[in-house]
Every structure is written in structure tokens, then in C-alpha cells.
Amino acid sequence: MTHDPDIKPTGPSAGNLLSEALAHVSALVRNEVDLARAEIDENLKTAGVAIGLIVGAVAVALAALHVLAAALVAALTELGIPAGWSALIVGVGLALIAWAMVQKGVNELKLRSLAPTRTAKNVQRDAQTVMEVYNDK
Numbered sequence: 495m496t497h498d499p500d501i502k503p504t505g506p507s508a509g510n511l512l513s514e515a516l517a518h519v520s521a522l523v524r525n526e527v528d529l530a531r532a533e534i535d536e537n538l539k540t541a542g543v544a545i546g547l548i549v550g551a552v553a554v555a556l557a558a559l560h561v562l563a564a565a566l567v568a569a570l571t572e573l574g575i576p577a578g579w580s581a582l583i584v585g586v587g588l589a590l591i592a593w594a595m596v597q598k599g600v601n602e603l604k605l606r607s608l609a610p611t612r613t614a615k616n617v618q619r620d621a622q623t624v625m626e627v628y629n630d631k
Contacts, residue, residue, distance in 0.1 A: 519624070522620055526613060526616060526617050526620065529610075529612070529613045529616060530610045530613040533610035533611075533612055533613050534610050537610070540602065541602070541603055543602070544599050544600075544602030544603045545599070545603070547595065547598060547599040547602065548595075548596055548599035548600070550595070551592055551595030551596050551598075551599060552592070552596075554591075554592070554595065555588065555589075555591070555592035555595070558588050558591070558592075559585075559588055562584075562588070563581070563584050563585065563588065566580070566583075566584040566587075567580040567581045567584050568580075570583060570584065
């Protein structure tokens with residue numbers, strides 16, 4: 495077979511196709527990184543709120559211990575409960591409230607809630623799509 499120099503190939507060259515494919519993959523990776531950053535920022539804001547809940551719980555617990563404890567102990571003592579038992583009852587009740595608030599804050603801070611799960615799913619889907627495209631060729 496002879497090669498005719500006057501015949502030009504139609505369509506893009508292999509180099510152009512490869513360059514275009516790399517540009518698309520590069521753009522896809524940049525978009526996924528941007529999505530991951532946005533998702534992590536959103537999750538960190540949620541974590542900040544959770545930390546605020548924990549700090550608030552501590553402040554409420556301290557205020558409750560200082561302001562209400564004496565009044566509740568006095569009220570229980572007036573009802574006929576010895577002062578020592580009144581103080582114990584009040585202390586345990588306030589401690590349970592503080593514990594419940596801390597548990598709520600800690601549950602909001604679970605590590606799995608900070609991970610960029612939507613981005614991970616998108617990356618898996620993109621990788622699967624790319625593999626399907628290259629397997630079909």
C-alpha cells in the first residue's frame with residue numbers, strides 16, 4: 495500500500511483526543527476537590543455548633559449548680575427532707591441534665607459526620623464511569 499500525502503485524516507487526531515480527555519479528567523478532579531472543600535467546610539461549621547452546645551452545657555450546668563442548687567436544697571429541706579439528702583438529690587438531678595447535654599454535643603461531633611460523604615460518592619461514581627468508558631473502547 496502506498497501512502498497518498500494529499501489525503502488528510504478526518505476527525506481529531508489521537509493526540510488531540512488524549513489531550514481533551516486529560517483536560518476533562520483534570521476539570522473533574524478540580525471540581526471534586528472543590529466539592530470536598532465545600533463539604534468539609536459545611537461539616538466543620540456543624541462541628542462548631544456542636545462544640546458550642548458542649549460549652550453551653552457546661553455554662554448552664556455551672557449556673558444551675560450555683561443559682562438553683564441552694565434554692566432547691568432549701569425547698570426540699572422545708573418539705574422535711576434532711577439537708578444532706580436534699581443536696582444530694584439536687585446535685586444528681588443537675589448532673590443528669592448536664593450529662594444529657596454533653597451527650598448531645600458529643601453525638602454531633604462523631605467523626606463520620608465530618609467526612610465528605612457526598613464527595614466520596616461522586617468520586618466513586620466518576621471513577622466507575624471512566625472505567626466503563628475505557629472498557630467499552
